[in-house]
Amino acid sequence: MASPSTRGAAIDLKSVSKHYGSFIALDKVSLRIEPGEFMTLLGPSGSGKTTTLNVIAGFTEVSSGSLDVGGKSVIGVPAHKRNIGVVFQHYALFPHMTVSRNVAYPLTLRGIANPDRAARVRKALDMVRMADFGHRFPSELSGGQQQRVALARAIVFDPPLLLMDEPLGALDKKLREWLQLEIKRIHRELGTTFVYVTHDQEEALVLSDRIAVFNQGRIEQIGTGRQLYDEPETLFVGKFVGDSTILRGAASTSGNETAIDVAGWKVAAAKRLADGAKPVMLLRPEKLSLARRGKGGQDRNTLPGRIGEAIYLGSGSKYEVVLADTSKAIVRSTLEAETFAIGDEVDLVFAGSDVKLLADDENADFTLT
Amino acid sequence: MKQPGRILLGLYCLLVAVWLVAPTIVVVPMSFNDKKSLAFPPSGFSWQWYQNFFTNPEWSASLVGSLKVAVVTALFATVIGTLAAFGLDRMKSRVSGVLRALLITPMVVPGVVLAVGIYAVYLDTRLVGTMTGFVLAHTMLAVPFVIIAVSASLEVFDKRLETAAASLGATRLTAFRTVTLPLIAPGILSGLLFAFVTSFDEIIVALFITSPYLKTLPVQIFSSITRDADPTVAAVGTLLFIVTSLVIGAGLLIGSRQGKR
Numbered sequence: 001m002a003s004p005s006t007r008g009a010a011i012d013l014k015s016v017s018k019h020y021g022s023f024i025a026l027d028k029v030s031l032r033i034e035p036g037e038f039m040t041l042l043g044p045s046g047s048g049k050t051t052t053l054n055v056i057a058g059f060t061e062v063s064s065g066s067l068d069v070g071g072k073s074v075i076g077v078p079a080h081k082r083n084i085g086v087v088f089q090h091y092a093l094f095p096h097m098t099v100s101r102n103v104a105y106p107l108t109l110r111g112i113a114n115p116d117r118a119a120r121v122r123k124a125l126d127m128v129r130m131a132d133f134g135h136r137f138p139s140e141l142s143g144g145q146q147q148r149v150a151l152a153r154a155i156v157f158d159p160p161l162l163l164m165d166e167p168l169g170a171l172d173k174k175l176r177e178w179l180q181l182e183i184k185r186i187h188r189e190l191g192t193t194f195v196y197v198t199h200d201q202e203e204a205l206v207l208s209d210r211i212a213v214f215n216q217g218r219i220e221q222i223g224t225g226r227q228l229y230d231e232p233e234t235l236f237v238g239k240f241v242g243d244s245t246i247l248r249g250a251a252s253t254s255g256n257e258t259a260i261d262v263a264g265w266k267v268a269a270a271k272r273l274a275d276g277a278k279p280v281m282l283l284r285p286e287k288l289s290l291a292r293r294g295k296g297g298q299d300r301n302t303l304p305g306r307i308g309e310a311i312y313l314g315s316g317s318k319y320e321v322v323l324a325d326t327s328k329a330i331v332r333s334t335l336e337a338e339t340f341a342i343g344d345e346v347d348l349v350f351a352g353s354d355v356k357l358l359a360d361d362e363n364a365d366f367t368l369t
Numbered sequence: 370m371k372q373p374g375r376i377l378l379g380l381y382c383l384l385v386a387v388w389l390v391a392p393t394i395v396v397v398p399m400s401f402n403d404k405k406s407l408a409f410p411p412s413g414f415s416w417q418w419y420q421n422f423f424t425n426p427e428w429s430a431s432l433v434g435s436l437k438v439a440v441v442t443a444l445f446a447t448v449i450g451t452l453a454a455f456g457l458d459r460m461k462s463r464v465s466g467v468l469r470a471l472l473i474t475p476m477v478v479p480g481v482v483l484a485v486g487i488y489a490v491y492l493d494t495r496l497v498g499t500m501t502g503f504v505l506a507h508t509m510l511a512v513p514f515v516i517i518a519v520s521a522s523l524e525v526f527d528k529r530l531e532t533a534a535a536s537l538g539a540t541r542l543t544a545f546r547t548v549t550l551p552l553i554a555p556g557i558l559s560g561l562l563f564a565f566v567t568s569f570d571e572i573i574v575a576l577f578i579t580s581p582y583l584k585t586l587p588v589q590i591f592s593s594i595t596r597d598a599d600p601t602v603a604a605v606g607t608l609l610f611i612v613t614s615l616v617i618g619a620g621l622l623i624g625s626r627q628g629k630r
Contacts, residue, residue, distance in 0.1 A: 059532055079535040092533035096551045105547075106537035153537065 008036035008193035009070035009160035011056060016065030018051055025051045027217040028065070035160075038187050038194045040204040042240070043214030044366035049197045052214070053163050056195065058082045070160055085154030085192075089166040091146040093138040099125070099149050100134035106157040124156035125149075127186060144175045148182075155190060164196045168203070180206050201241045205229075213237050216363055229284070232356060236364040238282040245288060245329040247281040247303075248360070258357055263324035267301040269355035277359035285332035287354035290319065292338075293345040301355075303348040305329065307340045321348055393610055400603035407598045418604035428601065431589035435569055437500065438585060442507040442568035447561045449508065450515025457516070458523045469516070476513040480573035483510075488577040498580025506578060507568035514567055515560035522556025555623045562620040566613055 011033040018026040026048045033039045041049035054060040055067065058079030067074055074082055093102050103121045112120070125131045128148040138146055147167055154162055164183075168176040184207060187194050198204055204211045205225040212222045213236070221228060221237045232238035239246065249261040258279050259268040273279045293304060308328065309320035317339060321329040329348055333339075340346060395409060403413030422428045453472055457465040475483065487506050488497070496502030526549065534544035572587040579588045586605065594602045 057536060059535075079532075080538050080540055082536075083538070084536065086533070086536035088529065088533060090527075090529060092527070092529050094530060094534075094548055094552075105534075105539075109538040109543065157538070 007158075007160060007191040008034075010035045010068075011161065011193065011195070012066075012068040013052070013055075014066045016052070016055060016067060017063045018048075018055065018060060019063045024217050026055070026062075029217075029219055031212055031219060031222065033193060033195060036191050036193055038184075038196065038207060038209045040196045040198060040208035040211045041214060042198060042201060042204040042211050044199055044240070046216075047214035047366075048217040049199075049212075049214040050165060051217075053165050053195060053197050056161075057084055057086050057163050083157070083159050085157070085159040085162040087147070087150050087154045087162070087164040087167045089169045091138070091143070091150045093146055093150055093153070095138055097137075098134065099130065099136050099138070099141070102138070102149060103153045103156050105153065110157060120156055121152075124152040127155070127189065128152045128182070143171050144179060147171070147179070151183075151186070155186070155192070159192065161193045161195070162190075164194065166198055167196075169198075176203070177206075183207060205241075211241075213240060215240075215366070232282065232358065234364070235280060235282065235358045235361045236366070238356060238358060239364055240366060243285045243330045243332075245283045245285070245331075246327070247283070247323075248327065249325065251279045262303055262327075265303050265324060267303060267350075267352075267355075269301075269352040269357055271355065271357040273357055273359055279357050280360045282356040282358055283329075283350055283354060285318070285330045287350055288329060288331040289337070289349045290321070290331055290333065290340060291347045291349055293347055295347065301350050301352060303329075305346055305348050307342050307344045307346060310340060310342055321346060323348070393606075396603045396606040396610065399600060400607045402600045402603070405598070405600060407594075407600060407603065418600045419608075421601045422604050422608070425601070428589060428605070431584045431586045434583055435586040438503040438507060439565050439568040441500075441504045442511055443561050443565035445504065445508045446511035446515050446564040446568075447557060450512045450560055450564070451519050451557050453512070454516045454519035454523055457520065469520075472516055473513045475510050484574040484577040487574055491578055497578050498583050500583065502578050503575070503583065503585070506574050507571055510571060510574065511564035511567040514563040515557075518560035518563060519553060519556045522553040526552055559620040559623050562616050566616055570609065570613065 011031070013029055013031045015028045015030055016026055017024070017028055029048065029052060031039075031052070041052055043049045051060060055062055056069065058074065058077060058081075062075065069082065069084070093099075094105065097105070100121055103124055104117055107117045107120060121134070122131060125134060128151050130145060130148050130152060133141065133145065133149070138149065141149065151167070167183075168179055171179065180203060183194075183196075196204075196207060208225060210222060210224055211228055213220045213228065215236045221233045223231075225241075228237055228241045232241065235246070238244050247260055247262055247267060249263070252259050252261075253272050256272055257268055257270050258272050259266050260279065260281055267281065269281065303323055305321040305323045307319055308322040311318040311320075316332060316334045316337075319331045319333070319340060321331055323329055331348070398411050399407055399409055400418055401414050401416070402408065402411035402418070403415040404411075422432075457469050457472075460468070491497045491502050496505070530548050530552070531541075531544045534548045535541070539547065569585075570587055571585070572591060575585045575588050576591065579585070584592075586609075590602050590605055593599050
């Protein structure tokens with residue numbers, strides 16, 4: 001096996017568009033993925049993340065733009081000549097073949113004969129910890145086992161690039177979390193470039209080196225999980241990655257300060273947006289704190305609210321606070337903090353420096369299916 | 370409360386079953402009659418009509434003729450029907466709906482109408498009483514059965530498996546050969562059996578295009594029973610009943626096994 005650093009292929013999408021009639025599935029998407037990187041394409045359904053994956057795999061032809069894999073253009077190259085491993089959400093194992101024959105399939109197509117073939121099948125099954133299941137048929141395996149076999153089949157021919165399309169989407173939570181760690185381990189051991197599609201932002205944070213956030217056929221932001229969480233560049237990214245509280249209202253700026261009027265209560269931050277954009281404030285749950293009504297202190301931003309939901313998490317509590325304008329704030333507090341019950345009148349307190357000031361965007365809403 | 374309802378339902382089902390099968394079953398005792406009559410119930414027991422069927426050249430020639438026509442028809446119909454079903458499956462649904470209806474018409478159009486049409490064409494083209502003529506006509510009648518059987522298995526076939534095969538390096542032809550074909554094989558096989566049976570007991574068209582030199586078994590049965598009350602007909606009927614039951618049973622078995630996978 002070659003050293004990890006040389007095994008992965010770079011991917012370069014430049015201004016890739018895909019139209020279906022008048023519907024724009026991809027709108028000038030540009031994305032560079034480094035060799036050996038674990039890149040996650042994150043977004044709600046219909047955001048273009050799966051279309052991007054299909055374009056890279058060769059299942060979908062682009063309408064315009066360029067696509068290089070490993071430094072060579074693959075535009076017009078059919079899927080079967082691209083030598084890219086693909087793992088599907090629905091496993092797509094061949095039901096009439098045993099596990100071993102499924103995994104041997106790409107090797108047989110490449111003219112690799114026994115004993116080399118059998119050795120590589122065994123090695124791939126070892127890697128996904130399914131070595132004892134070679135003689136079974138897919139119908140005799142659980143969903144998680146089938147997906148591990150599918151993974152073995154996709155890596156057995158040593159592709160420089162592995163694409164995964166919501167591979168854990170059909171599995172339950174515990175199994176999903178365990179397989180996420182398995183996928184991370186396999187990525188580390190192989191050094192192959194991984195491109196992973198998911199709508200689950202937690203999964204994206206667990207797995208990825210970098211995440212590309214998709215919305216309505218465009219990439220909103222590319223960055224590490226931390227960058228997306230701490231420094232979202234758009235309202236959509238702020239809402240999609242992690243929990244967030246959005247404060248909206250009439251905005252006024254003076255000097256370098258922006259103030260927002262939330263149903264008669266002014267909050268301010270020492271930031272300002274480029275002229276013309278309507279500002280909204282975004283706050284992460286751990287940057288917010290709660291106090292009994294009237295005890296919030298004067299030096300920080302304070303908004304009155306009522307506890308709408310209180311959830312005990314073990315490591316702390318999560319509160320949903322209904323504000324004066326009926327919008328909801330999400331607050332996370334530690335074990336040591338004072339606890340509140342549903343219906344309690346509270347003050348929501350935060351520092352102006354913790355506010356992310358973002359341009360309002362009516363396309364920032366999404367539905368998860 | 371539940372018991373009487375169940376018993377009534379059982380009786381009703383039995384009644385329907387008897388009604389459906391009785392006419393066929395009646396033939397069985399008649400075939401063992403010891404006299405040359407089609408009387409029911411028979412007056413005695415003998416194997417002579419079975420013996421007659423296998424020794425009389427008129428009967429055995431028609432059996433061989435039928436088998437030849439049916440085998441060739443089944444092969445042609447299966448190839449054509451499978452390709453058609455595959456094409457329909459991959460087409461835009463609006464076009465394929467119309468084409469499918471068109472391809473199924475031989476099943477729907479009254480046999481006599483078809484037979485008259487075929488006869489008229491065959492007279493001009495000198496196909497009456499020829500092997501080619503029989504195979505052409507029967508293939509046309511059998512193709513819809515193959516299309517229906519293969520379409521049914523294509524319906525449950527997961528096309529995404531072909532995409533997976535492509536990602537693993539398979540050309541479209543290789544993917545078809547190694548993935549699609551093995552998975553729809555039960556459908557093709559049951560189509561083959563239905564095509565065979567369709568040809569083997571087809572009578573209407575056969576009556577029109579038959580000749581003294583090429584007769585199929587159903588034609589021989591028909592002319593025999595209209596000429597005299599020969600119990601050989603009952604013997605043939607019994608044999609056909611057994612053979613077709615086995616063939617169709619096998620077809621259904623294959624079909625249901627495929628569904629379980």
